Amino acid sequence: MNTTRHFIITSALAGLVLAGCGTADSAETTRDHAEDGEFFSVEDPWIKATEESLDTSSDHSMTGAFVHLTNVSGEDQTIIGADAEIAEVVELHEVVDDGGVNLMQEKEGGFPVAADERYELNPGQDHIMLMDLTDDVNPGDRIEVTLELANGETQVIDFVAKEYVGAQENYGDLEHDHGDDAEHDHTH
Known part of the structure; x- marks a missing residue:
């Protein structure tokens, strides 16, 4: 009976360790394609x-x-x-x-x-x-x-x-102010 109890406790601990690894792996996967600090x-x-x-x-x-x-x-x-x-x-x-x-x-x-x-x-x-x-x-x-x-x-x-x-861009009458009061027509 002692052996059965030891086996159940060992199995439960192994399950917890594996579950913990699974959570860490999932979190790791979310950021797989980005460097640390990137959004x-x-x-x-x-x-x-x-x-x-x-x-x-x-x-x-x-x-x-x-x-x-x-x-x-x-x-x-x-x-x-x-x-x-x-x-x-x-x-x-x-x-x-x-x-x-x-x-x-x-x-x-x-x-x-x-x-x-x-x-x-x-x-x-x-x-x-x-x-x-x-x-x-x-x-x-x-x-x-x-x-x-x-x-x-x-x-x-x-x-x-x-x-x-x-996908040739069409800008219609769009004008851009570049801070120098210059107007640019980007129609093409």
Whole structure:
């Protein structure tokens, strides 16, 4: 009888240890794809190359950045802005239907990303717009973009430039104030 009791206690302890390992493994899995201290795991970060040979009708002073983000911070986050050394102006944009025409415009309120949810930035949808570029973006270039969050934190993402002709941006009569009272028409 003593042996049976010892076996039951040993089995119960082994079960608790295994259950504890399972919980640690689950918590580890949530942050598998993000570095410590990062708010988002990052999948397929790319930026549209501006190389003239790709599309002679495109405006080479601007480009779009795209990425799939998963909020691994455990709290709701809102991306309220972005910054990149290669661009004088970086904005968060959305696509709206303006009478059958897809029109790109700055997205008010930023990109809200609920805890443990995925948020996709894709051509023809929400994206990061880099304008007044200081240099060409060629296929294979690596461009760092810093996401700015509502909580005051930031996360840097390394984007790779790719050839992409499509989802041509239409900005209608959109004007951007760059602090010097200069007005820029981004229609193309």
